[in-house]
Amino acid sequence: MTARCGFIPHEDFYRPTTHPIHFAADSSDKIFRLSCRAVLFFYRTGTANLSTNHDKEATRSVIYRDNLFLNARFQEAVQAAHDQDWQTFEKYSFYDAKMMEDLLYKCEHLMPLEIKCRYALQHYYSHGDHSPIIRKYVRRAKIIRPDNWRDALPESVRDIEMFTVYRGGIGSIERAPLSISWSLSYDVAEWFAHRSELFYRCPCHVY
Structure with a gap:
């Protein structure tokens, strides 16, 4: 039988009931x-x-993200979460914020709150700020804040109870208190505001 490509005439695939097809695999x-x-x-x-x-x-x-290598890492991390083996979980999950986001959605019910907050903080600055579930646990991360957390602040505000911070963005001022990333520098906030204006083509604000 000669194989053909392209348009197949109607008579090649239409067969009346008076001419049944008999399959060999009966x-x-x-x-x-x-x-x-x-x-x-x-x-x-x-x-x-x-x-x-x-x-x-x-x-x-x-196959996670259609990638066999990432799939192997993802499945190992999921198994580690079931085993409550957080050292192994960190070994296989620390690839990018997208993988951590997917693992949080899949294993959220298996992970202690402290663990979820710790990994959310680790990935927040590597594009994790766009992930709703990572932001969710960054906001709850106060429970794992060390006693000496002020040591991480800039020296100029380390011993001050109240100081001014700035943020640049496109959201309304009413939603600004819900935001996470702020700066001590007005210039830095203004730079981010103009960047948002360039990307989203809408009015920007410095809060």
């Missing part, structure tokens, strides 16, 4: 095996959707 177990192979073929190549529930997220749940 036993039930052969048909089952062929069906399984077809599912595996289309699933692996992504050339067909065999189920309405088979969406992109379902595929990612099989």
Whole structure:
């Protein structure tokens, strides 16, 4: 039989009921095996959707971010969370903020609050500030604040109970107190305000 590519004439795939097609694989177990192979073929190549529930997220749940290396790290971290082995969890999860975000969503119910806050703080400055769940645990991180936390402040405000901070952004002033990142420098806040204006094309503010 000669293989052809391109347009297939109607008469090649339409067959009236008076001319039934007889398959060689007429036993039930052969048909089952062929069906399984077809599912595996289309699933692996992504050339067909065999189920309405088979969406992109379902595929990612099989191979994390479509990357075998990251998938291995992700699965090791998930197992470590089940085992409450936080040293191993940190070893396999410390890849980027996106991986930590996904692990927090998946393992949130397994992780003590102190652990979630610690990892949220570690990833907040590496693009984790865009993640709702990382911001959530950064806001709760006061519970793990050390007694000498003031030592980390700039010397100019270390011993002052009240001082002025600034923030640049595009949000309303009413939402500013909910924000996390602030600066002692007005110039720094102004720079971030203008950067936001450039990216989002809307009025900026310095709070």
